[in-house]
Amino acid sequence: MYRILTLNHIATKGLERFGREHYEVASEISHPDAILVRSFDMHTMEIPEGLKAVGRAGAGVNNIPVEALSERGIAVFNAPGANANAVKELVLAGMLLAARNICQAWAYTRELQGDDAELHRQVEAGKKRFAGFELTSRTLGVIGLGAIGVQVANAARGLGMEVVGYDPHMTVGRAWQLDAGVHQAASVDDLVARCDMISLHVPLNEHTRHLLDADRIRSLRPGSVLLNFARDGIVDAAAMVEALDAGHVHAYVCDFPSRQLQGHDRVIALPHLGASTVEAEENCAVMVADQLRDYLEHGNVRNAVNLPEVHLPRAGDARLAIINRNRPDMVGQISHVLGQNGINIVHMVNESRAGLAYSLIDTEGVIDEEAARGIAGIDGVLRMRVL
Template sequence: MSTFAIQTLNAISPVGLQRLDRDVFDLGTDIAAPRGILLRSADLHSYEVPSSLYAVARAGAGTNNIPVDALAVRGIPVFNTPGANANAVKELVIAGMLLAARNLYHAADYTRALVAEQGLSGSELDTQVEAGKKQFAGYELPGRTLGVIGLGAIGVLVANAAQSLGLRVLGYDPAITVERAWQLSPNIEQVTSVEELFSRSDMITLHVPLIEATRGLVDAQRIAMMRPGGVVLNFARGGVVDEQSVLEALDSGQLHSYVNDFPSEQGAVHPRVITLPHLGASTGEAEDNCAVMAAEQLADYLLHGNIRNSVNFPEVVMARTPGTTRLGIFNENKPNMIGQITAALADAGLNVAEFTNRSKGEVAYTLVDVEGEVRDGLKDDILAIEGIIRARRIDGPAPA
């Protein structure tokens, strides 16, 4: 039986790899002509993409390490795993809120220094602990207001958890999906602008991708709108926060703390910054969940042409029609593409048993099950249509 070769560019959880039938999928780190790539943080921007490649699957949510647009124009979907690590990140955000509110990070450093640096013990240690603890007095969360920017899988979990802890929660996401809206607690107020959220919040947490529209979203002007002594939590991407503005606000007292997952030379040593070493999804459960989801989506695409959770192509899922041949076709999103595709199939003497087409931005994807004998030259006829990006015959485990 023919196999699909899949190249792994990072250590992928064995729990996920077990979802790939070894009679159908050949896995390895050194594959010359892969049909699929499975990765976590490996940088594909300098990677020479082989003509054999059908798809890329990332075991994680962010895709900044992948040239998403460049792959789209070649008809290569990029899959991610939204929600698979959501609980892990949610727990870290809640921990960050408590670290900041109760000054726990710096209090622990203080206690450690009393012993490790000053050599105190016994009654001397007890005396110094009692004398110094006042400087770390914090505040409790109930009654404070948390602003959540981005109400996707993670943002909704954070908002709901924070509300259950007694915080007032404001949410902002102009592109919230119906699914996430249903999951959101009815006690959470959705505001209509980022500025309103900043002006009414004691704490801000970010759950948005790093794109041009979100770069530097937290800047000096918006920080100034917050209530004095505010907290910014960033477990999304480093670039969504203008760190220099945050550091200046910490120095002035406008901000009490900046908790983040993206170390920098300045931030790591600032006394009011709590910087973690990118722990967002660093749990065994999250790594397993992401690997399973990525492997299953990649397999479903290679075997059946279905696209789920792609960042550069629309979601297209169609049950296979018995006794038919399946074709997957990528094309530019412009008028009369469907008409030309179906005309080419009719000219080849094929009957369309099932057909679906979806578009996303400038590209579109078609799945079609046809009845009749598919001749060898059909692919070339389809590719000859102006605007067709890629076409393949999907014969289950046999690569087209």
């Protein structure tokens, strides 16, 4: 029986993936094997002993102490792409809201006074203040061409926009998905110089914090629109307000309100709605639940942020799943212990990612306690499970 602790509300469709026969799932549970989380800040919580995995029902893992969990051999999974369509649609909505000054125009009409004739007079007199522009006359820059960025770029092409993309770490799979009409930028600065609207789709880390800093914001084309549905901190908010006040930037559309931005008539700040659709929440929950099940039951790794991808069909009588520090001769030491205990390897795979390595080993015969203790006792082994 596996025990799953939920730290946030998780869509029922995802929780239903855990069969009642082999899983206990609850928001209050002791000694969990795995944790399901959305936005709960795990940095301040005490990590339970025996925890094997954490599943984030979403893409970002800033609320999870990934490094500390890695040191304890705990796998951390996320759900990349499960909310991509929801975010894409909100980005498109943000582009239209900014281009046509819809929020300002709506606020204007809500404040009008008088009878219908007076309203009509004021509407005709005031509408020219909210004249906008069409998206087909603009070039969109997309920084970050992962699951969301590719969908945004393709959707913008479908609207007739010119699109320029930049992502030095783009995968071959994403490249195949990208519309052939998307142009490639050589750098962030190259993209900024070529685009009227820019949409950000990168994680927040030491390399992307203030990616759009004061210098880059000053180099934006006059009348530009910046859209940030990625992470707060990627844009220097103070520099953005300064550019908006000066009339250099037409609008800033983001999912991260702050006191600096609140109330500014050129800012559309939403309450972190990017993935807030029924469909996205269900997609994320189902994806991460399936990944946790596959890992707990079979040791397979899909979409872990701290372990390599490993898939191995079952063969033999028993399976070992081992997380260890990425050092020379670790596989040799593990094989030696198995050999000493008369255990033959039927099939195995070993992959590494940064400082960690992961092995799945199928064997003939059972893994007895002596062999398990021997492997667990190897210097550098962080986690060993017999499945």
